[in-house]
Amino acid sequence: MSDPLTMPGEGFHPHLPDAPDRPTTPLRARLHHVRAGSLDGDTAQSGGMRRFAAISGNTVGSEKLWMGQTHVAPSTASSDHHHGESETAIYVVSGHPEFVFLDDAGEPAEEVRLRTSPGDYVFVPPFVPHREENPDPAEEAVVVIARSTQEAIVVNLPRLYALGPAGS
Numbered sequence: 172m173s174d175p176l177t178m179p180g181e182g183f184h185p186h187l188p189d190a191p192d193r194p195t196t197p198l199r200a201r202l203h204h205v206r207a208g209s210l211d212g213d214t215a216q217s218g219g220m221r222r223f224a225a226i227s228g229n230t231v232g233s234e235k236l237w238m239g240q241t242h243v244a245p246s247t248a249s250s251d252h253h254h255g256e257s258e259t260a261i262y263v264v265s266g267h268p269e270f271v272f273l274d275d276a277g278e279p280a281e282e283v284r285l286r287t288s289p290g291d292y293v294f295v296p297p298f299v300p301h302r303e304e305n306p307d308p309a310e311e312a313v314v315v316i317a318r319s320t321q322e323a324i325v326v327n328l329p330r331l332y333a334l335g336p337a338g339s
Contacts, residue, residue: 243303261315
């Protein structure tokens with residue numbers, strides 16, 4: 172038998188309410204239920220896409236993890252960016268987003284495009300410049316993002332290529 176779904180406004184533990192005779196449970200000692208309709212859009216952004224936080228320091232008090240969704244509208248590309256020291260894992264929920272980065276292991280450097288489908292995963296190492304594109308003219312692309320830092324670090328760049336000394 173399963174318990175009914177928790178309802179909005181019921182707190183973190185609807186079956187264990189805080190009461191005057193019971194001490195308040197610290198945030199780090201509770202499970203947190205973040206509903207799909209409660210995602211926080213007040214996150215770092217890049218042009219051409221919209222990020223929504225589910226799990227972050229602000230939403231649930233996480234200290235080492237950020238998780239949320241990114242939506243890229245049809246026929247849209249994000250600006251070039253990286254995520255600082257954060258490792259990023261991406262799960263494709265819907266659409267066919269493409270992830271573009273520069274492979275500079277050889278000469279000349281080569282732009283690489285990863286074409287994805289629902290169910291695919293992508294790993295983005297720290298400080299790797301990239302962009303997301305949604306070439307589909309009709310369908311929004313939605314991905315779930317997990318990061319190894321508490322907040323969504325986003326460093327927007329003037330171009331995909333890593334900048335050399337003195338911005339060259």
